[in-house]
Amino acid sequence: MRTWAPPATVLAMAGAGFVALLWLWLTGGGEVDVPWAPTLDLRLHLRLDGLAAMYALMATGVAVPVFVFAWRYLPHHLAQQGRSVREQPRFYALLGMFMVSMVGLALAQDLILLFLFWDLTAVASYLLIAYDRQDGGARRAALMALLVTAITAVALLIGTLLLYDRYATFSLPELFRVAESSTTVTVAGALIALAALAKSAQVPFHFWLGRAMVAPTPVSAYLHSAAMVAAGVLLIGRVYPLLELSPVLLDALVVAGFASMLVGGVLALSRDDLKQVLAYSTFSQYGYVVFLYGLGGESGVGAAAFYVVTHAVAKCALFLTAGAVTRATGAQRLSELGGLARAMPVVAAGSLACAATVASLPLTVGFFADELLFKAALERGWVFAAMALLIAVLTLAYMARFWTGLFLGAPRTEAGPVPGAMVAPVGVLGAICLVAGLVPAPFAAIAQDAATPSLLAAVPVEARYYLDLRAENLLALATFALGALVHAGHRAVPAAAEAVARLGERLGPERAYTAGLAALNGLSDRVHDLEVRDFRGRVTAIFLPSGVLFALAFVLTPTVGAYAVGSFSLGDLPLVLMLGFAACVAVAATRPRGHLTMVLTLGTVGFALAVVYALLGAPNVALVAVLVETIVALLFIGVLSLIPREVLRSQMRATRERRGTRFRDPAVGLVAGATVFVLVWGGLSRTGGEGDAARRLTELAPEAHADNVVTAILADLRALDTLGEITVVAVALLGVTKLLRRGRLW
Amino acid sequence: MSLALPLGLVWAGAAVTALLDGRRRCVAWLAVGVLGAGFVALCVLQAHVLVDGPRTIVAGDWPAGVGIALRADALGVVFAVLSMGVLLAGLAYEVVDDLESRHTPALVLFMGAGLTGVFLTADIFNFYVFFELTMVASYAASTYGGERHQIGAGFIFAIVNLLGTFLFLIGLAAIYTVTGTLDMDGVGFALAQSEPTAVALIGVSVLVAFSIKLGLFPFHFWLPPVYVGATPGVAAMLSGAVANVGSYGLLRFGGDLLPDLFAAGAGVLAVLGSASIVYGAIQAISRRSASEVLAYSAIGQVGYVLIALAVGGPVGYAAAILYAIVNALNKALLFLTARVRGWLVGACFAIGALSVAGVPPSAGFFGKVELFRAGIDARSAVLVALIFLGGALSFVYMFQIYQRDFWRDRHDTSGGRALQVPGVLLALVVLGLGLWPEPLLAVSREAAATLTGGQR
């Protein structure tokens, strides 16, 4: 395969997908609804509503610049690591799968189908994060991302099934129609929200996102802007009508969102690694969205949608900026970089527009996002407005630190040439941010449409400049002022943030994750050491638990009348004596004597039992028992003769000298004996149930041309048993020859 | 088509193969062909059963209740098809990997005949006979390879399982005493009217016997050395085909013949199942070879079957059956891919790992869905939490071992293309059932309905 084919394929997929989705959206959407697994009421129900359109367009639209970037990035990346270009197709295949599953997730209207795409994105991101498999850090980061997102995803599944149990449907539109405020819905909603928060890397699940930065740059760019992390808030938007039924859930979202904004902002201020700064920025920005969903109402949900779409465009460009800068200079830390504006003007300009968008400066589309945020917060109360202000200030500060750190000041490193394909996406995305800053209507239209399915009603989302002193504008001005102030104190502030981050590292959830994983492995090692390694323990381990189970059955069921002594006549005396004799000999067989003695004792038991069978009126059985005992004894002796006498003798001594098990073995033997005793006694105490198989067999024996009823049963009436039995003998022959003769039958 | 045909086909094939040298390619492929034919015949039978309902014949043309009845109902047939399919994949793997022992194809065919008989018989003593046939063939097959730790493991395997078998035999004797018949229908009917003590004792003997077969904690101690020591194909057969006898036995004897007792003892089943889930998963986490992880994982996974059995009812039984199927497929797939290398096999192993963890699109996902449904159906937050915990732990161990084994470039010894085929095919099945789960769901419902008297 030619090296251009894989990237070209996924690029074409993304482009065509984007165009097709855009066209579909503009022409009013589309819907597919076919049965999938009727037994479980599953449907393949995909619908391009506003919410789906926004996320699907993001997933495909953002993919285009990312894939263009990757085209030039990947060969260089592989070359740097000494890997073959043949590893390219896997990368693009996974990226393509990531995109498709994201689009599917956006479109899914059936909760199980949604879960399928949900986990597919997790799997795709897992494999992409670990694309550099030889890197231990990448492996660990991938595992972390998978464990955090896929395990919490199960909460979504449980929530789904709770809803199914109650409403017997997985279909979201159906659920919105029938669900009412109830504990089930609250619990299910909480579980679904939990999964969403983990996916969107909200506190306390944020740590995986920071680690995931080890992935190749296009992966980070895509994962942070339009896929994976966006999936979390997409889910919140998708099931919002259910969440809305429980005010407590919305309040929880406010708390989670605020905590994430705050932690993310502080961490972004403290990081030195470019991609880390951006990662925590993402985490903080999605905190905004969650916060907005928590605030709720028309303005909250509308603002959330608007926020998502502006963020996707801007954050993607910023990641690509980081990638381009690293490619040009080889450095990836803010402390090693600076003054690149002259060497990389397009990147600088494009990323300036995007950074300004994230920081919500006027003339960029981001400004409206903050206006909407302030508006929604003000509607809820001044406390919320203060929260919003605090976060906006932090965002402005870390974005300023990021951009100025990269592009202003004295140049610290030599900047090499960067391919145009890696620069252009940044420029284009920056331009989009600026144009939309002047003409925000398309963004507003998308957001408005996207908010509709969440509220089940059309909502106006207005993005306009108001040149007056309304509260939103005042808050924005305050943001700029305070942000500038924080940035001015840029020596002290990052240091303080750093201290907070250190504390978080020591006590935070990442530590808990790492320690938990290590503890699990340690526990596993210890349990494994404990696991009964010695073979005899394995046998004991059968007798004791089964003894306990039988004791339970014995204790829990009626005893009186259940155990019959049974009839006894004087004629039975020989039988009883023979049984007693057999039992005594069996006990004698346990004495530590020579092996030959043991074999002969065993044989005596067998012969005694044969006599018992004869007394029971079973000459056939008695005959076979005698023959079998004889052959078994001969085989035993044969095997004894194969083993040197010294070995046998030392074995006997060992048996006698052993101390540790002096009491264990008899005790376990007693338990086993008692178990069988109870089972046989209780089981045989009731004879002659309804069935009369034996009588009917006897009657039919003449039909089978036999006087000997037993032979008739064996050869005819139940010949299938006999056929099975002789096959067992044949298999034993195979086994023996296999073991002793390496498979030769003779 | 007679329902005895697949049984007879494999059985006769086994007898013929036993006379020939199984190391010769043509003989080995003949055995594979016979298994394949048996598999196809069972599939046809399954289609008939699902469309027309169960069919019964009595061997020897004797009246029912006198002769041995063979019955193909939805429950038996699905396990038969599953087991035969796994045997086929396992044997094909071993054949491609060059058989070193001349008896292996014959032993596998005897195992196949035994398993088919176990799943298709409607007579409890005949069940025992086929059960022993399967087990004796497995004891012999487990020593395939002939290394000393394989022999040692085979010895423990045989001893421990024999203890269970004899307990089962004593239980059978008690059943005969109590009911006076061996026919499963008659037994179920009579046991329902019998007094509780004997029934409880019989139930425990059945539970212990099949728990040992399944390798359920605390009856599992034979299992790790056997699965770890066995060659991949044999391990796949033991875990994916022979272990089904345990699940099936619990379903048939517990759900069909002793439903009241199993309902009353649901607590015991749930405790055993939970202990198994947690214990197996914890053990698996730090194991450093794939076969060890899979062995302990097997212990954990059968715990789910027990939990679903404890829930009972249409939902619980369907979940138990579905999970047993999924687990057998997973284990077979994973064992067959664990020791081969190459990107394709890596992908197949990953599919298996995802299936164990219950991630869509894989058959295992629907296993998890049904389990959670059973837990929710039982209104038990504890069960749901336990299934969640077990699933979370399975993520940890499956992906730790996946990364360890497949993401390091040092083990590049690929076993040849043909060796990958059985694993790839099984992976396609697991993936296919994840994408189109309807057959899986419908079959398990149908099979569960045979236990709950048509109630869905």
Place this chain on the structure above:
Amino acid sequence: MTLAFALAAGVLAGSGAYLALKRDLLRVVAGIVLIANAANLTLMASGGTRGESPILPVEGEISDPLVQAMTLTALVIGFAVIALLLSLVYRVYTGYDTLDLDELSKEEARHAREIDQQARDDDDVAEAEGR
């Protein structure tokens, strides 16, 4: 008589279980033989009727022929299993040069530790290479 059968079966099985716990492989097999005997005895005792041997023509009650057929089958299967077990014992002996289960376990534990250590070493190497 039920009690007598139960007692005999219990003693047989108990003695068998005791032997099955021994270090000596051959005694373990002997234990299995005894437990098999206990099962066969139970099977014989589970008959619904007792009387003359079931060979026609008979007068009066005959001994339950079905349990006899079952016991016969179980006896034969038991024989096959014991034969297999005995050859396994011999192969274990040739493999480990001992009949002592404790020494066998020690060998196995050592083997397992070696494998484990190997894997740990691999891990260390991989870590060193990885980062």
Place this chain on the structure above:
Amino acid sequence: MSSVVTRVVARMLLAPILVVAIAILVKGFADVGDGFSAGVVAALGILLQYVTLGREEVERTLPVRLLPHAAFVALLGALAVALVPLSRGDPILTHSPPAGAEVTTVGKLELMTAVAFDAAVFVLVLGAVVGIVHAVARAYEEMEAT
């Protein structure tokens, strides 16, 4: 080494033992005994030859080396009895002549597939037991040799 007397006696005993075995087989349908017992009795007879004459001589003078193979052929025979009815549309293991029908007899021997089935059991058991004993004997020789 065994004395001449025991060798002669053993050789002389073989024929009666085999006759007894056949008798047990044939009479099985009317009296105590069946294919399995007959097989074991015959095998014990051959085993006696092993013990007294030594493996090599037995295997030189008697056609024992085919017995293990014969066991599987017998299994095939038994399976044929079981499966042939399928071709007639009858259930597995339907014997002929069918239940209750008239049976041709040759002396005490009844000509019916059930007897053939029992004969197959006889051969299989004989072959299996001899095969197992032979395997042990050979293992012994190999051990002696090393």
